[in-house]
Amino acid sequence: MQHPPYLDKRDFSGGDSTWTFTVPKSTGIPLLDAALYDISNRHSNGHNPEILLQLLSTSIQAASSDISEHDLEVMNRTLAEMFHANQAFTPYRHIRKISIFGSARIKAGEPSYIVARDFSKLATEHGYMTITGGGPGIMQACNEGAGADNSFGLNITLPFEQEANPVMQGNPRLINFYYFYIRKLNFVSESDALVAFPGGFGTMDEIFETITLIQTGKATIYPVVLLDAPGKTFWKQWISFIRTELVDSHLISPEDLSFLFVTQNPQEAIEHIDRFYHIFHSYRFVGDMISIRLTSSLSTEAIAKLQHDFADLVKDGCIVQRGPLAEENDEPLIADLPRLVFHLKRGNYGRLRQFIDAINDAE
Numbered sequence: 178m179q180h181p182p183y184l185d186k187r188d189f190s191g192g193d194s195t196w197t198f199t200v201p202k203s204t205g206i207p208l209l210d211a212a213l214y215d216i217s218n219r220h221s222n223g224h225n226p227e228i229l230l231q232l233l234s235t236s237i238q239a240a241s242s243d244i245s246e247h248d249l250e251v252m253n254r255t256l257a258e259m260f261h262a263n264q265a266f267t268p269y270r271h272i273r274k275i276s277i278f279g280s281a282r283i284k285a286g287e288p289s290y291i292v293a294r295d296f297s298k299l300a301t302e303h304g305y306m307t308i309t310g311g312g313p314g315i316m317q318a319c320n321e322g323a324g325a326d327n328s329f330g331l332n333i334t335l336p337f338e339q340e341a342n343p344v345m346q347g348n349p350r351l352i353n354f355y356y357f358y359i360r361k362l363n364f365v366s367e368s369d370a371l372v373a374f375p376g377g378f379g380t381m382d383e384i385f386e387t388i389t390l391i392q393t394g395k396a397t398i399y400p401v402v403l404l405d406a407p408g409k410t411f412w413k414q415w416i417s418f419i420r421t422e423l424v425d426s427h428l429i430s431p432e433d434l435s436f437l438f439v440t441q442n443p444q445e446a447i448e449h450i451d452r453f454y455h456i457f458h459s460y461r462f463v464g465d466m467i468s469i470r471l472t473s474s475l476s477t478e479a480i481a482k483l484q485h486d487f488a489d490l491v492k493d494g495c496i497v498q499r500g501p502l503a504e505e506n507d508e509p510l511i512a513d514l515p516r517l518v519f520h521l522k523r524g525n526y527g528r529l530r531q532f533i534d535a536i537n538d539a540e
Contacts, residue, residue: 189365189366189367189396189397190395190396190397204234204237204238204241209237213230213233213234213237214230216229216233217229217230217233236252239252254355254356255356255359258354258355258356258359259359259362261352262331262352262354262359262363265329265349265350265352266329266363266367269306269350272304272305272306273304273305273306273369273370273454274305274306274307274308274329274367274368274369275300275305275306275307275308275368275369275370275371275372275450276308276309276364276365276367276368276370276371276372277293277296277297277307277308277309277315277316277319277371277372277373277374278310278315278364278371278372278373278374278376278379278380278383278384279293279314279315279316279318279319279373279374279375279376279380280314280315280374280375280376280377280380281310281312281313281314281315281316281379282314282377283314283315283318283374283375284314285317285318287406288406288407288408288409289315289318289374289375289405289406289409290314290315290318291318291406292374292404292405292406292407292441292443293315293318293319293322293374293404294318294319294321294322295322295443296319296322296372296404296443296446296447297318297319297320297321297322297323298322298323299322299443299444299446299447300322300323300447300450301322301323301324301327303447303450303451305327305369305370305450306323306327306328306329307319307320307322307323307327307328307329308328308329308330308331308363308364308367308368309328309329309330309331310330310331310332310333310360311329311330311331311332311341311342311345311351311352312330312332312333312340312341312342313342315374315375315376316330316342317342317343317344320342320344320345321344324344325344325345325348328344328345328348328350329350329351329352329367330342330344330345330348330350330351330352331352331354331360331363331364332345332351332352332353332354333353333354333355333357333360334353334354334355361383361386364383364387365386365387365390365396366396368399369399369450369454370399370400370401370402370450370453371384371387371399371400371401371402372402372403372404372446372450373401373402373403373404373412374404374405375405375409375411375412384401384403387401388401388433388436388437391436391526391530392429392433392436392526392527393526394523394526397459397460398436398460398526398529398530398533399453400438400449400450400453401436401437401438402437402438402439402440402446402449402450403415403416403437403438403439403440404440404441404443404446405439405440405441406441407441407442408441409441412439413439416434416437416439419434419437420434430525430527430528431527432525432527432528432530432531433527434527435527435528435530435531435534436527436530452537453533453534453537454472455472455537456471456472456473456475456536456537456539456540457469457471457472457533457536457537458470458471458472458511458514459511461505461508462521463502463504463505465492465520465521465523466502466518466519466520466521467518467519467520467521468501468502468505468516468517468518469516469517469518469533469536470511470514470515470516471514471515471516471517471536472514473515473540474498474515475498475515475517475536475539475540476539476540479539479540480496480498480517482539483496483517483532483535483536483539484496486535487528487531487532487535489522489525489528490519490521490522490525490528490529490532491519491520491521491522492519492520492521492522493520494519494520495519496517496518496519497517497518497519498515498516498517498518499515499516499518500512500515500516501514501516502516502518517536
């Protein structure tokens with residue numbers, strides 16, 4: 178797979194952010210306010226100085242407030258862990274990555290272990306890097322398959338487990354986390370697909386959180402593959418529960434099942450991920466409009482069919498193929514990509530996933 182340059186400027190929310198930076202509240206000490214402005218402008222190193230100003234101002238306000246010492250420690254450790262992880266991932270942002278979840282208790286030689294190792298080897302051959310939890314079981318199998326040079330390990334510090342597996346020990350891409358939530362943030366924000374193998378509470382937690390973020394539009398849509406060993410029924414029964422207890426009870430929409438792809442074949446799994454990025458490239462929200470970037474233009478007939486088949490997604494007007502919106506000028510590396518732009522009716526991201534699939538099948 179060709180590594181897309183746009184990944185140097187990642188936004189795992191798809192650009193659907195309403196956060197704006199404002200002048201922070203005064204500290205009440207004019208000389209300190211002036212110093213913060215000066216520091217922000219001198220030491221932003223090309224970044225927006227308002228961001229550094231907000232960071233400094235928030236830290237000082239927190240330190241001078243009546244919150245507990247423990248609260249300050251959590252804030253400090255959270256920022257430090259996020260910074261350390263960003264440093265590790267930054268040199269590899271142009272390479273697509275697959276996050277892999279699965280049990281630490283599955284032993285070498287078991288069917289799921291073999292399938293996990295085979296899949297990760299295929300993923301490397303297709304140009305992806307692999308992100309695992311860095312521990313034993315499925316994680317070790319995938320790091321073995323991908324090889325140390327193509328692996329990230331996001332290890333969690335626990336009182337009883339887990340040490341990094343032999344592939345990741347001493348690896349500069351092994352990142353140790355104290356907080357689960359920062360670790361899970363990196364699994365979602367740094368990957369372009371998720372592949373899950375059988376696992377316990379941790380695996381279920383990671384899958385459901387990822388799907389929830391995608392379903393609610395808080396994370397960019399990407400492939401979620403449930404990969405089992407041949408002849409096993411772990412994910413078949415899991416999906417049966419989802420259909421019977423969630424879809425049939427109207428607790429989720431039928432379209433939400435479009436987020437999930439179940440297979441027992443590593444080749445099918447990697448082909449499903451590759452297919453997702455066949456014509457579809459990425460998307461970004463600009464106000465109530467969505468700009469879907471494509472690797473190649475679609476025909477007039479293909480766009481007309483999309484307009485007809487997915488009219489329920491269009492809030493008003495029609496789907497237009499065009500160049501970048503003015504707001505996308507901050508992404509010059511992909512300025513030459515064609516776009517499908519329209520006013521999106523928000524709410525059903527499962528349906529948007531089906532729209533992306535239809536784009537990939539259009540030509």
